[in-house]
Amino acid sequence: MSVVLVTGGSGTLGRAVVRGLVRAGHQVRLTSRSPRPAETDPGIDWHTVDYATGEGLDAACTGVDSIVHTATAVNRKRDVELTRTVVEAAVRARAPHLVYISIVGVDRIPFPYYRGKLEAETVVRESGLPWTILRTTQFHDLVLQVVSGLAVLPIMPVPSGIRVQPVEVTEVAERLITLATGRPAGNVPDLGGPETHLVADLARLYLRQQGKRRWLVPMRFPGKVFTTYRNGEHLAPEHADGTVTFAEFLAEETGKSQ
Ligand SMILES: NC(=O)c1ccc[n+]([C@@H]2O[C@H](COP(=O)([O-])OP(=O)(O)OC[C@H]3O[C@@H](n4cnc5c(N)ncnc54)[C@H](OP(=O)(O)O)[C@@H]3O)[C@@H](O)[C@H]2O)c1
Structure with a gap:
């Protein structure tokens, strides 16, 4: 049994990592940033922290074997600072194994959030801590968020020529748990979803499944970021190791909301 800290344990990935660790019998x-909700599993040791000041982080890091760092801020600078704050607390806590989740293509796509992730990777590598970094493709949840967001209007703009390879978040969580409870491994092979599809095709699948009718308008977005996406720099076809497809994920989500 390991003692594992999950930063951002309330987030989409963090929740899945926490659930998987509890199931596997680890101390979690x-x-x-929020106080512990009343309905939290009593087996989870919840630490409210202020990442801006670092307050609460030392207590959270003390005595842990490893940290799975999933907390993230959308703002590039703040995201790097957040990782630096976690790293500094981990160093003070006598250097547990730090496992960082990153994104396929952060080194090739000039998107500000990705640039921040790349900087944060460097902070982890240069921390002096034992470390492991896993890059994955987009989670199904994010793709669903994008296509459902685009579907709010009767005319649905979809980026043309962009493919995605979404992966199931519980499979990412399982990989992270294996890494966090194993030896520090440095940069490990990417993890991608089982299938690659045009965003437009996943949007059609979503509309069909929701019984919605929309007029899909393919848009060729300009700029270097979209060019790199069209070139597939965010894909990992040689690591299509996830097993759950977007269609299966959607069916499961619809089941939950009925
Ligand atoms: N989503 C994807 O498709 C994808 C793909 C590959 C990698 N990743 C990486 O996986 C990690 C987790 O992603 P996720 O989708 O699970 O994110 P998420 O749902 O947004 O969760 C991130 C958590 O970070 C915490 N947080 C700390 N400081 C924050 C701030 N300043 N602003 C907003 N939230 C803050 C929040 O928890 P509290 O509010 O409780 O503090 C939040 O629940 C990220 O590092 C992301 O880059 C994501």
Whole structure:
């Protein structure tokens, strides 16, 4: 049994990591900016922290074997600072194994959030801590968020020529748990979803499944970021190791909301 801290344990990935760790019998701590909700599993040691000041982080890091760092801020600078704050607390806590989740293509796509992730990777590598970094493709949840967001209007703009390879978040969580409870491994092979599809095709699948009718308008977005996406720099076809497809994920989500 390991003692594992999950930063951002309330987030989409963090929740899946926490659930998987509890199921596997590990001792689980999480950090969140929010106070512990009443309905939290009593087996979870919840630490409310302020990532801006670092307050609460030392107590959260003390005595842990490893940290799975999933907390993230959308703002590039703040995201790097957040990772630096977690790293500094981990160093003070006598250097647990730090496992960082990153994104396929952060080194090739000039998107500000990705640039921040790349900087944060460097902070982890240069921390002096034992470390492991896993890059994955987009989670199904994010793709669903994008296509459902685009479907709010009767005319649905979809980026043309962009393919995605979404992966199931519980499979990412399982990989992270294996890494966090194993030896530090440095940069490990990417993890991608089982299938690659045009965003437009996944949007059609979503509409069919929701019984919605929309007029899909393919848009060729300009700029270097979209060019790199069209070139597939965010894909990992040689690591299509996830097993759950977007269609299966959607069916499961619809089942939950009925
Ligand atoms: N989503 C994807 O498709 C994808 C793909 C590959 C990698 N990743 C990486 O996986 C990690 C987790 O992603 P996720 O989709 O699970 O994210 P998420 O649902 O947004 O969760 C991130 C958590 O970070 C915490 N947080 C800390 N400081 C924050 C701030 N300043 N602003 C907003 N939230 C803050 C929040 O928890 P509290 O509010 O409780 O503090 C939040 O629940 C990220 O590092 C992301 O880059 C994501």
